[in-house]
Amino acid sequence: MLILICKYNNVCQQCDSDGSDPSAKWISFRSDVLNTSKTLAVLNPLKQADHTIMQDTDLAGPLVFCLAFGGSLMLAGKLQFGYIYGIGVVGCLAVYALLNLMSMTGVSAGITVSVLGYCLLPMVILSFSSILLSLQGIIGIVLVCVAVVWCSLSASKLFVSALEMDQQQLLVAYPCALVYGVFALLTVF
Amino acid sequence: MGENSVKVKMADTSTWRNQESKHPAVVDLDDMEMEIVDKDDSDYETNFSDSRPPQQSQQKSKEGVYLEDMRKRFQDNVTSMMWQAGSQQAKKAWSIYGNIDILRPYFNVEPHEVRSRLMYSLFPQKPTDHRQRVPRELYGPLMVIFTMIALLLLQMKTADHKVEEGTLMGTAFGVCFSYWIGASSFVWFLCYVCNCHMTMLQILSMMGYGLFGHCIVIFLGTIIHTSHDHLFFYILWAVFGGISTLRMVCIVISRTHGQTQRMFIGGAIAALHLLFLLYLHFAYHQVVEDLSQVFDHMPAINHPAPQSLPQTLTETIVEQAVQGNNSVQHIVRS
Numbered sequence: 001m002l003i004l005i006c007k008y009n010n011v012c013q014q015c016d017s018d019g020s021d022p023s024a025k026w027i028s029f030r031s032d033v034l035n036t037s038k039t040l041a042v043l044n045p046l047k048q049a050d051h052t053i054m055q056d057t058d059l060a061g062p063l064v065f066c067l068a069f070g071g072s073l074m075l076a077g078k079l080q081f082g083y084i085y086g087i088g089v090v091g092c093l094a095v096y097a098l099l100n101l102m103s104m105t106g107v108s109a110g111i112t113v114s115v116l117g118y119c120l121l122p123m124v125i126l127s128f129s130s131i132l133l134s135l136q137g138i139i140g141i142v143l144v145c146v147a148v149v150w151c152s153l154s155a156s157k158l159f160v161s162a163l164e165m166d167q168q169q170l171l172v173a174y175p176c177a178l179v180y181g182v183f184a185l186l187t188v189f
Numbered sequence: 190m191g192e193n194s195v196k197v198k199m200a201d202t203s204t205w206r207n208q209e210s211k212h213p214a215v216v217d218l219d220d221m222e223m224e225i226v227d228k229d230d231s232d233y234e235t236n237f238s239d240s241r242p243p244q245q246s247q248q249k250s251k252e253g254v255y256l257e258d259m260r261k262r263f264q265d266n267v268t269s270m271m272w273q274a275g276s277q278q279a280k281k282a283w284s285i286y287g288n289i290d291i292l293r294p295y296f297n298v299e300p301h302e303v304r305s306r307l308m309y310s311l312f313p314q315k316p317t318d319h320r321q322r323v324p325r326e327l328y329g330p331l332m333v334i335f336t337m338i339a340l341l342l343l344q345m346k347t348a349d350h351k352v353e354e355g356t357l358m359g360t361a362f363g364v365c366f367s368y369w370i371g372a373s374s375f376v377w378f379l380c381y382v383c384n385c386h387m388t389m390l391q392i393l394s395m396m397g398y399g400l401f402g403h404c405i406v407i408f409l410g411t412i413i414h415t416s417h418d419h420l421f422f423y424i425l426w427a428v429f430g431g432i433s434t435l436r437m438v439c440i441v442i443s444r445t446h447g448q449t450q451r452m453f454i455g456g457a458i459a460a461l462h463l464l465f466l467l468y469l470h471f472a473y474h475q476v477v478e479d480l481s482q483v484f485d486h487m488p489a490i491n492h493p494a495p496q497s498l499p500q501t502l503t504e505t506i507v508e509q510a511v512q513g514n515n516s517v518q519h520i521v522r523s
Contacts, residue, residue: 086358087358090358094335097289098296098331100289101289101292101293101296102296102297102328167299167300168299168300170300171298171299171300171303171328174332175332175335178332178335178336178339181339182339182342182358185339185342185343185346188346189346
Protein backbone atom coordinates (compact mmCIF):
# COMPACT_ATOMS: atom_id res chain seq x y z
CA MET A 1 0.00 0.00 0.00
CA LEU A 2 1.25 3.39 -0.86
CA ILE A 3 -0.28 6.40 0.77
CA LEU A 4 0.44 9.90 -0.48
CA ILE A 5 0.05 12.69 1.99
CA CYS A 6 0.03 16.30 0.98
CA LYS A 7 -0.03 19.30 3.25
CA TYR A 8 -0.69 22.70 1.81
CA ASN A 9 -1.41 26.22 2.98
CA ASN A 10 -3.82 28.81 1.74
CA VAL A 11 -6.89 26.64 1.61
CA CYS A 12 -9.59 29.13 0.91
CA GLN A 13 -10.60 32.72 1.42
CA GLN A 14 -12.78 31.90 4.34
CA CYS A 15 -9.87 30.40 6.22
CA ASP A 16 -7.70 33.34 5.44
CA SER A 17 -10.34 35.73 6.60
CA ASP A 18 -10.87 33.83 9.81
CA GLY A 19 -7.15 33.73 10.37
CA SER A 20 -7.24 30.03 11.09
CA ASP A 21 -4.16 27.86 10.73
CA PRO A 22 -3.47 26.24 7.41
CA SER A 23 -4.88 22.73 7.46
CA ALA A 24 -3.51 19.47 6.18
CA LYS A 25 -5.51 17.65 3.57
CA TRP A 26 -5.25 14.12 2.36
CA ILE A 27 -4.77 14.53 -1.37
CA SER A 28 -4.92 11.00 -2.56
CA PHE A 29 -5.06 7.52 -1.19
CA ARG A 30 -3.76 4.86 -3.62
CA SER A 31 -4.25 1.23 -2.89
CA ASP A 32 -3.84 -0.27 -6.38
CA VAL A 33 -0.08 -0.15 -6.70
CA LEU A 34 -0.10 -3.85 -7.51
CA ASN A 35 -1.29 -4.40 -11.06
CA THR A 36 -4.22 -6.71 -10.49
CA SER A 37 -4.44 -7.91 -14.09
CA LYS A 38 -0.80 -9.01 -14.03
CA THR A 39 -1.21 -10.60 -10.61
CA LEU A 40 -4.22 -12.56 -11.80
CA ALA A 41 -2.36 -13.60 -14.94
CA VAL A 42 0.39 -15.01 -12.73
CA LEU A 43 -2.01 -16.80 -10.42
CA ASN A 44 -3.72 -18.50 -13.36
CA PRO A 45 -0.93 -19.71 -15.67
CA LEU A 46 -3.26 -21.73 -17.88
CA LYS A 47 -5.35 -18.74 -18.91
CA GLN A 48 -4.41 -16.91 -22.12
CA ALA A 49 -2.65 -13.62 -21.43
CA ASP A 50 -3.41 -10.38 -23.21
CA HIS A 51 -0.40 -9.15 -25.18
CA THR A 52 -1.06 -5.55 -24.07
CA ILE A 53 -0.58 -6.52 -20.46
CA MET A 54 3.17 -6.04 -20.70
CA GLN A 55 3.07 -2.55 -22.13
CA ASP A 56 2.95 -1.17 -18.62
CA THR A 57 6.32 -1.89 -16.99
CA ASP A 58 5.75 -1.13 -13.35
CA LEU A 59 8.32 -2.17 -10.79
CA ALA A 60 6.34 -1.55 -7.62
CA GLY A 61 4.74 -5.00 -7.72
CA PRO A 62 8.07 -6.83 -8.16
CA LEU A 63 9.54 -4.77 -5.33
CA VAL A 64 6.64 -5.68 -3.03
CA PHE A 65 6.98 -9.36 -3.90
CA CYS A 66 10.76 -9.36 -3.37
CA LEU A 67 10.34 -7.70 0.02
CA ALA A 68 7.61 -10.18 0.92
CA PHE A 69 9.89 -13.04 -0.12
CA GLY A 70 12.75 -11.71 1.97
CA GLY A 71 10.44 -11.03 4.87
CA SER A 72 9.01 -14.53 4.85
CA LEU A 73 12.52 -16.02 4.74
CA MET A 74 13.40 -13.75 7.67
CA LEU A 75 10.44 -15.15 9.60
CA ALA A 76 11.86 -18.61 8.90
CA GLY A 77 15.20 -17.54 10.36
CA LYS A 78 17.15 -16.73 7.17
CA LEU A 79 18.37 -13.20 6.47
CA GLN A 80 18.96 -13.40 2.73
CA PHE A 81 17.93 -10.06 1.25
CA GLY A 82 21.38 -9.72 -0.31
CA TYR A 83 21.16 -13.08 -2.01
CA ILE A 84 17.67 -12.26 -3.34
CA TYR A 85 18.99 -9.01 -4.79
CA GLY A 86 22.10 -10.66 -6.29
CA ILE A 87 20.31 -13.64 -7.78
CA GLY A 88 17.54 -11.36 -9.04
CA VAL A 89 19.97 -9.06 -10.83
CA VAL A 90 21.98 -11.90 -12.38
CA GLY A 91 18.83 -13.78 -13.38
CA CYS A 92 17.23 -10.70 -14.93
CA LEU A 93 20.38 -9.92 -16.91
CA ALA A 94 20.65 -13.47 -18.18
CA VAL A 95 17.00 -13.68 -19.22
CA TYR A 96 17.19 -10.19 -20.79
CA ALA A 97 20.21 -11.19 -22.90
CA LEU A 98 18.66 -14.51 -23.89
CA LEU A 99 15.31 -13.03 -24.91
CA ASN A 100 16.98 -10.32 -26.96
CA LEU A 101 18.93 -13.00 -28.79
CA MET A 102 15.93 -15.24 -29.35
CA SER A 103 13.22 -12.74 -30.29
CA MET A 104 12.93 -10.72 -33.48
CA THR A 105 11.61 -7.56 -31.83
CA GLY A 106 13.75 -7.54 -28.70
CA VAL A 107 12.65 -6.82 -25.16
CA SER A 108 13.43 -4.03 -22.73
CA ALA A 109 15.01 -4.54 -19.34
CA GLY A 110 11.95 -3.06 -17.64
CA ILE A 111 9.62 -5.66 -19.10
CA THR A 112 12.01 -8.46 -18.09
CA VAL A 113 12.28 -7.25 -14.51
CA SER A 114 8.54 -6.63 -14.29
CA VAL A 115 7.57 -10.10 -15.57
CA LEU A 116 10.14 -11.98 -13.48
CA GLY A 117 9.16 -9.95 -10.43
CA TYR A 118 5.43 -10.54 -10.75
CA CYS A 119 5.97 -14.25 -11.40
CA LEU A 120 7.82 -14.54 -8.08
CA LEU A 121 4.43 -14.66 -6.35
CA PRO A 122 4.21 -18.50 -6.17
CA MET A 123 7.71 -18.55 -4.67
CA VAL A 124 6.51 -16.09 -2.01
CA ILE A 125 3.66 -18.48 -1.19
CA LEU A 126 6.21 -21.33 -0.95
CA SER A 127 8.43 -19.36 1.40
CA PHE A 128 5.48 -18.57 3.66
CA SER A 129 4.65 -22.27 3.76
CA SER A 130 8.28 -23.03 4.71
CA ILE A 131 7.60 -21.25 8.02
CA LEU A 132 5.00 -23.87 8.93
CA LEU A 133 6.50 -27.05 7.48
CA SER A 134 9.92 -28.34 6.51
CA LEU A 135 10.65 -28.43 2.79
CA GLN A 136 13.39 -31.05 2.97
CA GLY A 137 11.09 -34.06 2.82
CA ILE A 138 8.98 -35.57 0.07
CA ILE A 139 6.21 -33.00 0.57
CA GLY A 140 8.79 -30.23 0.34
CA ILE A 141 10.19 -31.58 -2.92
CA VAL A 142 6.70 -31.79 -4.42
CA LEU A 143 5.82 -28.25 -3.29
CA VAL A 144 9.09 -26.89 -4.65
CA CYS A 145 8.58 -28.56 -8.03
CA VAL A 146 5.01 -27.24 -8.24
CA ALA A 147 6.12 -23.70 -7.33
CA VAL A 148 9.00 -23.68 -9.82
CA VAL A 149 6.81 -25.02 -12.65
CA TRP A 150 4.06 -22.52 -11.77
CA CYS A 151 6.48 -19.56 -11.81
CA SER A 152 8.19 -20.58 -15.03
CA LEU A 153 4.91 -21.30 -16.84
CA SER A 154 3.49 -17.89 -15.87
CA ALA A 155 6.68 -16.05 -16.85
CA SER A 156 7.04 -17.86 -20.17
CA LYS A 157 3.36 -17.24 -20.96
CA LEU A 158 3.75 -13.49 -20.37
CA PHE A 159 7.01 -13.28 -22.34
CA VAL A 160 5.65 -15.29 -25.25
CA SER A 161 2.47 -13.22 -25.45
CA ALA A 162 4.49 -9.98 -25.42
CA LEU A 163 7.15 -11.11 -27.93
CA GLU A 164 5.00 -13.33 -30.18
CA MET A 165 7.12 -16.44 -29.71
CA ASP A 166 4.35 -19.03 -29.42
CA GLN A 167 6.44 -21.88 -30.83
CA GLN A 168 9.26 -21.34 -28.36
CA GLN A 169 7.46 -21.22 -25.03
CA LEU A 170 9.37 -24.23 -23.71
CA LEU A 171 12.69 -22.63 -24.69
CA VAL A 172 11.70 -19.49 -22.73
CA ALA A 173 10.27 -21.45 -19.80
CA TYR A 174 13.43 -23.46 -19.13
CA PRO A 175 15.80 -20.58 -18.25
CA CYS A 176 13.02 -19.02 -16.14
CA ALA A 177 12.71 -22.37 -14.35
CA LEU A 178 16.45 -22.32 -13.64
CA VAL A 179 16.22 -18.82 -12.13
CA TYR A 180 13.25 -19.73 -9.94
CA GLY A 181 14.96 -23.01 -9.06
CA VAL A 182 17.82 -21.03 -7.50
CA PHE A 183 15.28 -18.99 -5.53
CA ALA A 184 13.77 -22.30 -4.38
CA LEU A 185 17.22 -23.41 -3.19
CA LEU A 186 17.30 -20.26 -1.04
CA THR A 187 13.94 -21.19 0.44
CA VAL A 188 14.76 -24.84 1.11
CA PHE A 189 18.36 -24.59 2.44
CA MET B 190 94.64 87.91 -3.24
CA GLY B 191 96.44 84.84 -2.45
CA GLU B 192 95.04 84.73 0.99
CA ASN B 193 91.53 85.29 -0.37
CA SER B 194 91.90 82.44 -2.85
CA VAL B 195 92.99 80.20 -0.11
CA LYS B 196 90.05 81.19 1.93
CA VAL B 197 87.72 80.49 -0.95
CA LYS B 198 89.24 77.15 -1.40
CA MET B 199 88.89 76.59 2.28
CA ALA B 200 85.25 77.55 2.09
CA ASP B 201 84.82 75.29 -0.86
CA THR B 202 86.35 72.49 1.06
CA SER B 203 84.05 73.06 3.94
CA THR B 204 81.05 72.96 1.65
CA TRP B 205 82.41 69.84 0.09
CA ARG B 206 82.78 68.35 3.53
CA ASN B 207 79.25 69.36 4.39
CA GLN B 208 78.04 67.66 1.27
CA GLU B 209 80.04 64.59 2.13
CA SER B 210 78.49 64.45 5.54
CA LYS B 211 75.07 64.34 3.93
CA HIS B 212 76.14 61.79 1.32
CA PRO B 213 79.22 60.07 2.75
CA ALA B 214 81.63 58.35 0.35
CA VAL B 215 82.27 55.58 2.89
CA VAL B 216 80.04 52.64 2.09
CA ASP B 217 78.31 50.95 5.02
CA LEU B 218 78.12 47.28 4.15
CA ASP B 219 75.61 46.48 6.91
CA ASP B 220 73.08 48.77 5.35
CA MET B 221 73.69 47.28 1.91
CA GLU B 222 73.27 43.74 3.28
CA MET B 223 70.04 44.68 4.94
CA GLU B 224 68.81 46.06 1.68
CA ILE B 225 69.81 42.92 -0.19
CA VAL B 226 68.10 40.60 2.33
CA ASP B 227 64.85 42.47 2.14
CA LYS B 228 64.55 41.99 -1.60
CA ASP B 229 62.71 38.81 -2.85
CA ASP B 230 63.94 38.97 -6.41
CA SER B 231 66.06 36.09 -7.64
CA ASP B 232 69.28 36.55 -9.50
CA TYR B 233 67.54 35.89 -12.79
CA GLU B 234 64.58 38.08 -12.25
CA THR B 235 64.67 41.55 -13.43
CA ASN B 236 62.04 44.04 -12.69
CA PHE B 237 61.53 45.86 -15.90
CA SER B 238 58.50 47.70 -14.65
CA ASP B 239 60.56 50.06 -12.70
CA SER B 240 62.90 50.83 -15.55
CA ARG B 241 60.30 50.81 -18.46
CA PRO B 242 57.83 53.49 -19.01
CA PRO B 243 54.16 52.67 -17.96
CA GLN B 244 52.61 52.54 -21.51
CA GLN B 245 54.98 49.85 -22.75
CA SER B 246 54.30 47.66 -19.72
CA GLN B 247 50.51 47.73 -20.38
CA GLN B 248 51.05 46.71 -23.99
CA LYS B 249 53.26 43.83 -22.96
CA SER B 250 50.74 42.56 -20.41
CA LYS B 251 48.01 42.64 -23.07
CA GLU B 252 50.17 40.57 -25.38
CA GLY B 253 50.78 38.08 -22.56
CA VAL B 254 47.07 37.67 -21.91
CA TYR B 255 46.41 37.21 -25.63
CA LEU B 256 49.06 34.51 -25.85
CA GLU B 257 47.60 32.79 -22.84
CA ASP B 258 44.13 32.80 -24.41
CA MET B 259 45.50 31.41 -27.63
CA ARG B 260 47.29 28.63 -25.80
CA LYS B 261 44.19 27.71 -23.83
CA ARG B 262 41.97 27.70 -26.94
CA PHE B 263 44.45 25.52 -28.79
CA GLN B 264 44.55 23.12 -25.89
CA ASP B 265 40.75 22.85 -25.76
CA ASN B 266 40.54 22.24 -29.48
CA VAL B 267 43.11 19.48 -29.39
CA THR B 268 41.38 17.86 -26.41
CA SER B 269 37.98 17.90 -28.08
CA MET B 270 39.42 16.52 -31.33
CA MET B 271 41.11 13.67 -29.50
CA TRP B 272 37.95 12.93 -27.55
CA GLN B 273 35.83 12.83 -30.71
CA ALA B 274 38.29 10.58 -32.50
CA GLY B 275 38.52 8.23 -29.54
CA SER B 276 34.75 7.99 -29.07
CA GLN B 277 34.24 7.33 -32.80
CA GLN B 278 36.79 4.51 -32.69
CA ALA B 279 35.13 3.04 -29.61
CA LYS B 280 31.68 3.19 -31.24
CA LYS B 281 33.01 1.52 -34.36
CA ALA B 282 34.65 -1.26 -32.32
CA TRP B 283 31.48 -1.74 -30.29
CA SER B 284 29.33 -1.95 -33.41
CA ILE B 285 31.62 -4.61 -34.85
CA TYR B 286 32.39 -6.76 -31.80
CA GLY B 287 29.77 -5.88 -29.21
CA ASN B 288 26.78 -6.16 -31.46
CA ILE B 289 24.55 -8.80 -29.99
CA ASP B 290 23.01 -9.44 -33.42
CA ILE B 291 26.14 -11.39 -34.40
CA LEU B 292 25.03 -14.21 -32.09
CA ARG B 293 21.35 -14.05 -33.01
CA PRO B 294 21.46 -16.83 -35.69
CA TYR B 295 22.91 -19.27 -33.17
CA PHE B 296 19.90 -18.94 -30.88
CA ASN B 297 17.30 -19.52 -33.58
CA VAL B 298 16.23 -23.06 -32.67
CA GLU B 299 13.06 -25.05 -32.10
CA PRO B 300 12.34 -27.13 -28.99
CA HIS B 301 12.34 -30.43 -30.90
CA GLU B 302 15.79 -29.65 -32.34
CA VAL B 303 17.24 -29.05 -28.88
CA ARG B 304 15.61 -32.23 -27.57
CA SER B 305 16.98 -34.37 -30.38
CA ARG B 306 20.49 -32.91 -30.06
CA LEU B 307 20.48 -33.62 -26.32
CA MET B 308 19.46 -37.22 -26.95
CA TYR B 309 22.01 -37.74 -29.74
CA SER B 310 24.81 -36.41 -27.52
CA LEU B 311 24.57 -39.74 -25.65
CA PHE B 312 24.64 -41.94 -28.79
CA PRO B 313 28.03 -42.20 -30.47
CA GLN B 314 28.12 -42.83 -34.23
CA LYS B 315 30.83 -44.93 -35.78
CA PRO B 316 33.22 -42.66 -37.72
CA THR B 317 33.16 -43.07 -41.48
CA ASP B 318 34.71 -41.22 -44.39
CA HIS B 319 31.88 -38.69 -44.29
CA ARG B 320 32.18 -35.92 -41.79
CA GLN B 321 29.69 -36.08 -38.96
CA ARG B 322 27.56 -32.95 -38.74
CA VAL B 323 28.00 -30.65 -35.78
CA PRO B 324 25.33 -28.00 -35.33
CA ARG B 325 26.41 -24.39 -34.87
CA GLU B 326 24.14 -23.56 -32.03
CA LEU B 327 24.61 -21.90 -28.65
CA TYR B 328 21.20 -22.11 -26.96
CA GLY B 329 21.42 -25.80 -26.06
CA PRO B 330 25.02 -25.70 -24.75
CA LEU B 331 24.28 -22.54 -22.75
CA MET B 332 21.24 -24.15 -21.12
CA VAL B 333 23.30 -27.27 -20.31
CA ILE B 334 25.92 -25.06 -18.64
CA PHE B 335 23.30 -23.22 -16.60
CA THR B 336 21.74 -26.54 -15.61
CA MET B 337 25.10 -27.80 -14.47
CA ILE B 338 25.57 -24.62 -12.41
CA ALA B 339 22.20 -25.18 -10.72
CA LEU B 340 23.01 -28.85 -10.06
CA LEU B 341 26.40 -27.92 -8.62
CA LEU B 342 24.66 -25.45 -6.31
CA LEU B 343 22.27 -28.19 -5.22
CA GLN B 344 25.18 -30.55 -4.66
CA MET B 345 27.13 -27.97 -2.65
CA LYS B 346 24.10 -27.08 -0.53
CA THR B 347 23.34 -30.74 0.15
CA ALA B 348 26.95 -31.45 1.07
CA ASP B 349 27.19 -28.26 3.16
CA HIS B 350 30.23 -27.24 1.16
CA LYS B 351 31.77 -23.98 2.34
CA VAL B 352 33.74 -21.55 0.18
CA GLU B 353 36.32 -19.52 2.07
CA GLU B 354 36.81 -16.69 -0.42
CA GLY B 355 33.76 -16.10 -2.58
CA THR B 356 30.27 -17.48 -2.89
CA LEU B 357 28.81 -20.80 -3.94
CA MET B 358 27.17 -19.19 -6.97
CA GLY B 359 30.41 -17.53 -8.02
CA THR B 360 32.31 -20.79 -7.64
CA ALA B 361 29.78 -22.71 -9.72
CA PHE B 362 29.74 -20.03 -12.45
CA GLY B 363 33.50 -19.85 -12.53
CA VAL B 364 34.06 -23.58 -12.69
CA CYS B 365 31.49 -24.31 -15.38
CA PHE B 366 32.15 -21.40 -17.73
CA SER B 367 35.91 -21.70 -17.29
CA TYR B 368 35.81 -25.34 -18.30
CA TRP B 369 33.47 -24.78 -21.25
CA ILE B 370 35.38 -21.88 -22.74
CA GLY B 371 38.86 -22.96 -21.64
CA ALA B 372 38.57 -26.55 -22.78
CA SER B 373 36.95 -25.48 -26.06
CA SER B 374 39.79 -23.04 -26.71
CA PHE B 375 42.37 -25.75 -26.01
CA VAL B 376 40.60 -28.19 -28.32
CA TRP B 377 40.37 -25.48 -30.99
CA PHE B 378 44.13 -24.99 -30.73
CA LEU B 379 44.72 -28.73 -31.04
CA CYS B 380 42.40 -28.84 -34.05
CA TYR B 381 44.38 -26.02 -35.63
CA VAL B 382 47.66 -27.87 -35.01
CA CYS B 383 46.36 -31.26 -36.17
CA ASN B 384 44.44 -29.88 -39.15
CA CYS B 385 41.00 -30.87 -37.96
CA HIS B 386 38.17 -29.11 -39.80
CA MET B 387 36.12 -27.64 -37.00
CA THR B 388 35.28 -24.06 -36.17
CA MET B 389 35.31 -22.62 -32.68
CA LEU B 390 31.51 -22.43 -32.65
CA GLN B 391 31.20 -26.10 -33.54
CA ILE B 392 33.64 -27.04 -30.80
CA LEU B 393 31.70 -24.92 -28.26
CA SER B 394 28.47 -26.59 -29.33
CA MET B 395 29.97 -30.09 -29.20
CA MET B 396 31.61 -29.63 -25.79
CA GLY B 397 28.47 -27.98 -24.41
CA TYR B 398 26.16 -30.78 -25.46
CA GLY B 399 28.76 -33.27 -24.16
CA LEU B 400 28.25 -31.89 -20.64
CA PHE B 401 24.69 -33.25 -20.68
CA GLY B 402 26.09 -36.59 -19.48
CA HIS B 403 27.85 -34.77 -16.62
CA CYS B 404 24.54 -33.19 -15.59
CA ILE B 405 22.91 -36.63 -15.40
CA VAL B 406 25.76 -38.01 -13.28
CA ILE B 407 25.75 -35.03 -10.89
CA PHE B 408 21.96 -35.17 -10.52
CA LEU B 409 21.86 -38.92 -9.82
CA GLY B 410 24.90 -38.69 -7.55
CA THR B 411 23.27 -35.93 -5.48
CA ILE B 412 19.85 -37.47 -4.99
CA ILE B 413 21.14 -41.02 -4.40
CA HIS B 414 23.64 -41.11 -1.55
CA THR B 415 25.80 -44.16 -1.04
CA SER B 416 28.09 -44.40 1.94
CA HIS B 417 31.52 -46.01 2.23
CA ASP B 418 32.38 -46.32 -1.44
CA HIS B 419 32.11 -44.59 -4.75
CA LEU B 420 31.13 -47.61 -6.82
CA PHE B 421 27.82 -46.13 -7.89
CA PHE B 422 29.53 -42.92 -8.99
CA TYR B 423 32.23 -44.82 -10.91
CA ILE B 424 29.56 -46.80 -12.74
CA LEU B 425 27.76 -43.60 -13.73
CA TRP B 426 31.07 -42.00 -14.66
CA ALA B 427 31.98 -44.86 -16.94
CA VAL B 428 28.55 -45.14 -18.56
CA PHE B 429 27.41 -41.57 -19.10
CA GLY B 430 30.83 -39.94 -19.15
CA GLY B 431 32.19 -42.61 -21.44
CA ILE B 432 29.28 -42.43 -23.87
CA SER B 433 29.40 -38.67 -24.24
CA THR B 434 33.19 -38.78 -24.59
CA LEU B 435 32.96 -41.46 -27.26
CA ARG B 436 30.45 -39.38 -29.17
CA MET B 437 32.80 -36.37 -29.25
CA VAL B 438 35.84 -38.48 -30.13
CA CYS B 439 33.97 -40.07 -33.07
CA ILE B 440 33.00 -36.63 -34.37
CA VAL B 441 36.57 -35.40 -34.19
CA ILE B 442 38.00 -38.57 -35.79
CA SER B 443 35.61 -38.26 -38.73
CA ARG B 444 36.94 -34.74 -39.37
CA THR B 445 40.68 -35.41 -38.98
CA HIS B 446 43.18 -37.07 -41.32
CA GLY B 447 46.11 -39.04 -39.96
CA GLN B 448 46.20 -41.64 -37.23
CA THR B 449 48.57 -39.73 -34.95
CA GLN B 450 46.53 -36.57 -35.14
CA ARG B 451 43.32 -38.46 -34.46
CA MET B 452 44.79 -40.16 -31.40
CA PHE B 453 46.19 -36.89 -30.13
CA ILE B 454 42.94 -34.95 -30.31
CA GLY B 455 40.77 -37.87 -29.20
CA GLY B 456 43.00 -38.52 -26.18
CA ALA B 457 42.98 -34.87 -25.18
CA ILE B 458 39.19 -34.58 -25.38
CA ALA B 459 38.69 -37.83 -23.44
CA ALA B 460 41.12 -36.78 -20.72
CA LEU B 461 39.56 -33.33 -20.31
CA HIS B 462 36.00 -34.60 -20.27
CA LEU B 463 36.44 -37.51 -17.88
CA LEU B 464 38.82 -35.76 -15.50
CA PHE B 465 36.42 -32.80 -15.20
CA LEU B 466 33.65 -35.10 -14.03
CA LEU B 467 35.96 -36.67 -11.46
CA TYR B 468 36.88 -33.17 -10.24
CA LEU B 469 33.23 -32.12 -9.93
CA HIS B 470 32.45 -35.15 -7.82
CA PHE B 471 35.45 -35.19 -5.52
CA ALA B 472 35.64 -31.43 -5.04
CA TYR B 473 32.04 -30.81 -4.06
CA HIS B 474 30.54 -34.13 -3.03
CA GLN B 475 33.28 -35.69 -0.91
CA VAL B 476 32.05 -34.05 2.28
CA VAL B 477 28.92 -36.19 2.31
CA GLU B 478 30.93 -39.41 2.05
CA ASP B 479 33.32 -38.38 4.83
CA LEU B 480 30.50 -37.51 7.18
CA SER B 481 28.75 -40.80 6.58
CA GLN B 482 32.00 -42.68 7.26
CA VAL B 483 32.54 -40.80 10.54
CA PHE B 484 29.04 -41.53 11.77
CA ASP B 485 29.35 -45.22 10.87
CA HIS B 486 32.64 -45.73 12.70
CA MET B 487 31.74 -44.07 16.02
CA PRO B 488 32.43 -46.50 18.98
CA ALA B 489 29.16 -45.73 20.78
CA ILE B 490 27.16 -47.11 17.92
CA ASN B 491 29.06 -50.43 17.84
CA HIS B 492 28.90 -50.94 21.63
CA PRO B 493 26.61 -53.91 22.41
CA ALA B 494 25.16 -52.71 25.71
CA PRO B 495 23.48 -49.36 25.78
CA GLN B 496 25.02 -46.99 28.29
CA SER B 497 23.85 -43.73 29.69
CA LEU B 498 25.16 -40.62 28.05
CA PRO B 499 26.96 -39.13 31.11
CA GLN B 500 28.79 -42.45 31.67
CA THR B 501 29.91 -42.58 28.05
CA LEU B 502 31.10 -38.99 28.18
CA THR B 503 33.00 -39.59 31.44
CA GLU B 504 34.79 -42.60 30.00
CA THR B 505 35.69 -40.69 26.85
CA ILE B 506 37.07 -37.73 28.80
CA VAL B 507 39.11 -39.99 31.09
CA GLU B 508 40.49 -41.88 28.11
CA GLN B 509 41.53 -38.66 26.36
CA ALA B 510 43.14 -37.35 29.55
CA VAL B 511 45.18 -40.53 29.97
CA GLN B 512 46.32 -40.39 26.36
CA GLY B 513 47.34 -36.76 26.71
CA ASN B 514 49.27 -37.51 29.91
CA ASN B 515 51.13 -40.35 28.21
CA SER B 516 52.12 -38.18 25.28
CA VAL B 517 53.40 -35.41 27.57
CA GLN B 518 55.49 -37.89 29.59
CA HIS B 519 56.93 -39.29 26.37
CA ILE B 520 57.96 -35.83 25.21
CA VAL B 521 59.53 -34.97 28.58
CA ARG B 522 61.59 -38.16 28.61
CA SER B 523 62.79 -37.69 25.07
